[in-house]
Amino acid sequence: MGRSRDNREYGADASAGAGPVSRHADASAVGVGRHLGGQRQMPGWLKVTTAVLTVVLLGGLGFAGYWYFRLQSNITxxxxxxxxxxxxxxxxxxxxxxxxxxxxxxxxxxxxxxxxxxxxxxxxxxxxxxxxxxxxxxxxxxxxxxxxxxxxxxxxxxxxxxxxxxxxxxxxxxxxxxxxxxxxxxxxxxxxxxxxxxxxxxxxxxxxxxxxxxxxxxxxxxxxxxxxxxxxxxxxxxxxxxxxxxxxxxxxxxxxxxxxxxxxxxxxxxxxxxxxxxxxxxxxxxxxxxxxxxxxxxxxxxxxxxxxxxxxxxxxxxxxxxxxxxxxxxxxxxxxxxxxxxxxxxxxxxxxxxxxxxxxxDDVDLTDPRARATPTPSETAAPAAEPTETPVPPYNKAVQPVTVSNGSGVPGRAQEIVQALVTGGFTQTGQFAATPVTQSAVYYGTDFADVAADVAALLGIPAAQVQPAPGVVGVQAYLGTDFTSGATYGAVALPADIVNQTAGDSLCQQANPFLIVQN
Missing domain, CATH: 3.40.630.190 (LCP protein)
Known part of the structure; x- marks a missing residue:
């Protein structure tokens, strides 16, 4: 004798037949029972896969947590x-x-x-x-x-x-x-x-x-x-x-x-x-x-x-x-x-x-000082100037009084610039220490504007930083903390051998002769 339909919440009655009436009568109750009931088992392979993934996930989290805690606790x-x-x-x-x-x-x-x-x-x-x-x-x-x-x-x-x-x-x-x-x-x-x-x-x-x-x-x-x-x-x-x-x-x-x-x-x-x-x-x-x-x-x-x-x-x-x-x-x-x-x-x-x-x-590449550091958005490439012949000045460079005031804060800095001036033809030079300033300038006395312009051009100092100064005899290049290296303002100057080696170089160290022994 078949089970009462009142028990269908525990599953469909298998003895009720396979016809339309037995399959669809009170379908809402039967449907819920079929999809949520306990008779439909999870396949074995899916159980194993789920278990493995769970273990791996928990193990991975545990592994990461262990290493994080370990490394963090190491730090002083x-x-x-x-x-x-x-x-x-x-x-x-x-x-x-x-x-x-x-x-x-x-x-x-x-x-x-x-x-x-x-x-x-x-x-x-x-x-x-x-x-x-x-x-x-x-x-x-x-x-x-x-x-x-x-x-x-x-x-x-x-x-x-x-x-x-x-x-x-x-x-x-x-x-x-x-x-x-x-x-x-x-x-x-x-x-x-x-x-x-x-x-x-x-x-x-x-x-x-x-x-x-x-x-x-x-x-x-x-x-x-x-x-x-x-x-x-x-x-x-x-x-x-x-x-x-x-x-x-x-x-x-x-x-x-x-x-x-x-x-x-x-x-x-x-x-x-x-x-x-x-x-x-x-x-x-x-x-x-x-x-x-x-x-x-x-x-x-x-x-x-x-x-x-x-x-x-x-x-x-x-x-x-x-x-x-x-x-x-x-x-x-x-x-x-x-x-x-x-x-x-x-x-x-x-x-x-x-x-x-x-x-x-200045963030210079020490392996290639001539390479420009990463440019700022405001920087734009300037067109290359057409080569021109250097005009002959209407005066004798060798007799123009040019002094160098060292306000850079770097000892011996004036001597570098004096050498650059002498090389450029201004041989009547002098140098002295001065109060540090942030910006370099070229000052000139009465009737020396053209000489000052040429000195500034030789050193690369912008024309806007060339100023008249009636108290100056001749021309004075005043070095500031913005001009601490090189003979050209704004240029990078480094000793040629400043880099001992790169990580790509395999070098042998020279042994101290007093500690050399036989192999």
Missing amino acids: TAPLSAGDGAANSDSTGRMQILILGSDTREGKNAEYGSVQDSLGYGKSDVMMLMDISADNKRVSVISFPRDLLVDIPQCKDQKTKQSFPALRGVMINEAMSQAGIGCAVDTVNKLTGLTVDHFMMADFNAVKELSNTVGGVDVCISDAVYDPDSRLRLPKGTSSVQGEMALAFLRTRHAFADGGDLGRIKAQQGFLSSLTRKIKDDGTLSSPAKLLNIADTVTQNLTVDEGLASVPSLLTIGNRLKDINISKVAFVAVPTTPALSDTNRLQIAEPAGSQLFAALR
Whole structure:
């Protein structure tokens, strides 16, 4: 006997027949029962697929969450400035990062000396400024010798709120020892006229761990060498270094060139060039797995400013660098000369130092100084001038009194311009220091307007900046802070050998003759 139709909410009666009446009678009730009832089972393959996708999704979220938490918890922060500083985490604009190597002997670094070797915040064992162009096509890495004598501004320890007075003529590696890393940033800003966006500071252990993570870094030296102080021992030619030997290669102060700081800088730059090539060739910056391993290693031994204190901010830097042409990664050392106050120390060599800093402020491509930086929207190409013969002036250049007033703030700057004037035929010249001004000008006395116009044209100073000055005898070229380099106003002047190497160059370091040993 069939079931009552009152039970149809549990499903259609299979014994009711297959005719039209049994199929469609009370269709609304039957329809709901057929589509929502429990007899229609999910296919087995769909169950398995759904389960697998669920596990993968949850596992992926868990994996991402684990790595995010891990990397974030690794990061140590410190203030960007020992005064008033602002951070910039823009992923598209120009970015300048001060990279520091700390000589602290705490924790895992204790084997390299006692804590007394690095009192306070420690000293910067390495100091490099990495400048990433706004279009991510160029990187300049500028090294500052630790023995460079500079002026350190007044700094305030942001933790203790203790203020430290400004210092004159002290080694740049002391900048962070009292008031922290922010004081090193402020010192570089003061020295270069730039505004550093971020900093990264790593200790000795970071070098060992990073070199191990990438599987070693190739370095080259002209002769077999052994340095007992750093324990660096390398054979002649190319070697792969990692761990302790990689650290020794970067730490040694005596193994290269004449045993001074400049040889050490070139070796460090060679190491970084090789590391850059390896990471680029291995596709590390395009591989999430490899990038995570690098990020984990680095962040465990890294201190950054608050603007970089997040995983996305750090990964942004890697993303900006992943497609760069390694021939556009330029390694530069700040031009120096033995200091007048202490020949065992260094001072900025002028005018080359000011030329470098001016080029950095103008965002010049150091690998090709003649190339124009990214033009602003307001700039338009000017039509090329038709070549004309230079007219003979209605006066004798050699007897015209022309002086140069150095208001640029750059020592020795007037001598450069005097030389340019003499080369141009104005041989009766003089020079003297003057009060700094922001804009250069050419002043002239009575009856010297034509001479002033020619002097301005020779130096490239615009006609609008040529002015009468009855008190001037002859012509005076007054140099301002807008004319700190080169012999032509507005042009970039850099020493021809300012770039030590690019990341695309494989160079061998010259061994210190006093430390050469037999292979």
